[in-house]
Amino acid sequence: MKVLLMPIFNGLRARNFFLTDLYPELLKSGARLVVLAPSHKVDYYRKTYAHPQVVFEEWNPAREHRLGAAIQWLAFNALGTGTVRAKQYSFYVRDRNFLKYAARRLVGIAFGGARWFRKFLRMLDRLLVPADARLLEFIKAHGPDAVLAPDIILSSDRLVLRAARAASVRSIGMVRSWDNLTAKGVIQVMPDYLIAQTGEMKKEAVQLGEKRNFCVLLIYPWVAALFCARRSSASTAGARASCLSKSLHRP
Template sequence: MKTILIPIFHGHIARNILRTGVLPELAKQANIMLVVPDFKKELYIKEFRSEQVSIASAPTIKFSKLERFFRSFYYYFVDTETVKIVQQEQFILGNRKFRYLWSRMWTNIFGHTKVLRQVIRWFDGLLVKDIIFTQIFNRYKPDLVFIPSLTSDDEGLVLRQAKARHIPTIGMFRSWDTVTVNKGNLRVFPDKIIVHTELLQGDVMKYTDCPKDKIEVVGMSHFDYYLTDKRIPREVFFKQIGGNLDKRTIYFMPIGLSDIDEDKYMLGLLEGWVRSDPDFVNTQLVLSTHPNATKPIDYAAPETLMIKFPGVINFPGGKPTDREIIKGDMEMMASAIYHSDVVVNYQGTTSIDVSAFDKPVVNIAFDAHEGKLYLKSVRRFYDFTHYQPIIHSGGVRLAHSADELKKEILEYLKHPERDKKGRERLVREQTFKYDGKASERTAHTILSLLK
């Protein structure tokens, strides 16, 4: 069998590729070499190693001054409303107005001048070389390299090494917001690119200068198990979390930022209604922590049902993006959505998850304190470019005040079928084909480059 080398440097990539049907499908026709951070090697060996799957430690990565110099240009390659808001957060809030004007000037120049982007990429490709992964390639001699997060600086070095050796390459963008938020732009082009949706395909074409014929739309592999796996039975689920299976259930997903004032306030509102408002009789509240939260939730009322994710693995000294979410916790969240009547959250990917189960979604679009600066307010999230199709789908309701939040929740509890067509449109646009076969399509596209 031929060998496919896959670097895995982000916890969500492990969820999207390794804990879905993608890895098993690839292993049917090729040997797989996973290159992972050394501190995760034992975890991956225990969970994924098999006759066809091997795991190797990545070398220590240290970027050269030249690499960092060229990287700095790419932050100006995308000019979206999201990028503008993020630049304002970074510089205006820090009283660095000149730095903001400087960044806007270069964003306006590079973001709208393709030839300049091409010149930077040409010099970047000519001058920046990888020597860090030389031994990995010499030892394992891959026939194909799959880059699951094309904007990752670490994985970019692997891609450079593969291109220098003329090894076929294929890559994908980790998330639906990667391009328009500009989490680092595409510096080196693989032979083929995989994307989740046609919306993301359009973003890649518009903002990375990639031609359409190099892009394959495959769907969301990590949504397959919503259709292919069974949920935890209702009686078992509510017994696990100490709930009542006969009560209506509101599932609150906190924002998960380091500033917990917003979550405290919103949770207090919901708890107060469930506890004493006659309109919420026979209703219970479920709460879960955000996987990337930096602080525990220790302010919930005793009667609030808490879903804990014990399988979210933290690593000493690691970043939130290093965290691993195991399959059991993926299923716990899926079952929590499945058994809920209404989900209350903020702007984010979970609006897609919830809609995939055809459950009503209310987005919180107001702050705990009136008059909060826009750049510190949750309101700004709803101006992000990638979230506009969600809003326009008609599949979610935005609550701009506590009164609106209460009204929307009660309306959904009475009429859960409301906005069903909007949720169907949302799922269709954000998952491409919601048929449980995205993993199969992803693997097939990757394997098509094996010669």
């Protein structure tokens, strides 16, 4: 029986997993799931999503290591997209700290779009940021074949990915929402495989140089429908279904 370990920390990520085809299909395959949840959520998850193949463990993640947080600051400001530039300006409007704004913009101007710098940040993370000891205990206790990080931008998921890397366990990452690849910064801890919820999200990830090992999986049908509506003027159900199919199965 394959074992999959994953953190679930908020309602959106719970819906993305438990209320989509991911959860029943994994159970149908015979997989055993180990779900890490915070103390204020774990009892609710145990009651609502109980299943003989699922174990819920209480885990309240520690604050990210200061070096990891410093690299994350660089990762956010080095993405170089229009959305990040707008966010940098909004931070300036909020706190009126020109030096911070200038530092953020300098990072974006100097390294935005530079793939070598993204690889450099990930190398720094790999060499300097230690794995979480509690997570290593979970991995040792349950012996997962893989870990799934449903929100690779979030600090708790970075902790999980680091622990998987330290324990030589295969990792799979997901993006929480359709705009995260262009609005949340460079992926700091890269999983072995990245799930793109639509073909458009896969294209964005490739354009940003983030990953080439993909599984395109429709877990946001409303997002895929929105992309298809924008790209096709056809109004028939058949045309939209065809667009959705192409989005799902694009190589």
